[in-house]
Amino acid sequence: MSKVVFLLVPRVHLLDLAGPAQAFGTAADIGRGYELSYVAEREDVPTAQGLTVRASTDLPALTAGDLVVVPGWRSPMADGTASLSPATLSWLAGHHAAGATVVSVCAGADALGMAGLLDGRRCTTHHDVQDELARRYPRAVVIRDVLYVVDGRIATSAGIASGIDLALHLIAVRDGPDVAARVAREMVVYARRNGDELQANAMLRHRNHLSDLSHRAQDHIEARFAGPLPLADLAQDCGVSERTLTRRFADATGMTPLRYQQVLRVERAEHLIGHGATVEAAAHAVGFADARMLRRLRSRG
Structure with missing residues (x-):
């Protein structure tokens, strides 16, 4: 059993959260060992789309086989409203230091940067904030205009729907490409878009099989x-x-x-x-x- 913990920040984008959560949840539904949970610094988390979601305020103890996913949020870098506490950032960095994987969707990469996890690493984010990410974290290597980037145990995606692509990739690595293809089929999405290519490509058109x-x-x-x-x-x-x-x-x-x-x-x-x-x-x-x-x-x- 692997835990998948979503770290939520106020004004989180619903699809940044729901896309990967659906992918891992579907994998759990078909018998793969994933247990999903949601944490935040406050119990009630307003989303960018106006719906409030509820999360636990207890940061769980995790093992190297567990994932932490940070979905993106609205205006994460321009207004400074999404700063995380030192305790939360320490928990995020400590999880990675223990040999585990940390994932971001869209501007959730900012949280990884605040935790020092992007230093010397290749990463990406939504095209609207990639310049700001590079400015704020000059030791990061920001790969522009790609779907997702995996650098060791740090995985970042461009945002919104590309969080689904990254989740399917992680499922394929852990459980096999056949499982990822089955999850994609259950979700009615194309399977296995590779991170460094454009959206409409052969890796998209010819991956929709089992x-x-x-x-x-x-x-x-x-x-x-x-x-x-x-x-x-x-x-x-x-x-x-x-x-x-x-x-x-x-x-x-x-x-x-x-x-x-x-x-x-x-x-x-x-x-x-x-x-x-x-x-x-x-x-x-x-x-x-x-x-x-x-x-x-x-x-x-």
Whole structure:
């Protein structure tokens, strides 16, 4: 059994809270070991949307297997209304120091910064406050305009709906991609959007299936799509034959592993070109020997 404790701050955004809570709650409903609870410095917590929620004021003792999630709140950095007490920040930092994971959604990253947990770490937050986060915590490495970032035992998301993506990622890491896909399906959301990509991408379109083998193969491909990835090596990594991998991957995604790798390369190249890279530079960055193959694949649509 793992505890998932949500630390609530006044004017918390409901979806920042409800999205991850629904994901972990759904995982608990299907038999995974999660126990959800909610804590705050005051029992009654007003939300940004006008609903008041109730939380415990007792900060629980936690183990290394437990999670603390800090949802975002309205105007967290501009007006200084969301400062947390030294005792709360010490509890948050102590939980991480004990070997556990701390998670933020949206501007909840500010709480992690106040606790000293962003120093020297990659992180992200909502695009409206990412500049302020970088200014307030200059030792943090703020990754801009991505869905979520995981740096060791610190995980931060861009906010609002991306908190669901981060929760599904954490469930996939702890319980397996098949469980995360089942949770996403129960929630009627797309499964497994990767943190460092745009929202409408191949990692979104081709992850809405329940094949654990294909999810594991996609994980391997996405981690190394810019380099050589022989089918024999991929099949060995997944513990199956090349024929089995190709058949089951195609059944789940509608394409071969090689074609999936090409789609990822082209999408990444398009992203680089859109940010000023030449076609030749983008082609080399994503693993093509020259721009001819990239041009050919782009012309296919």
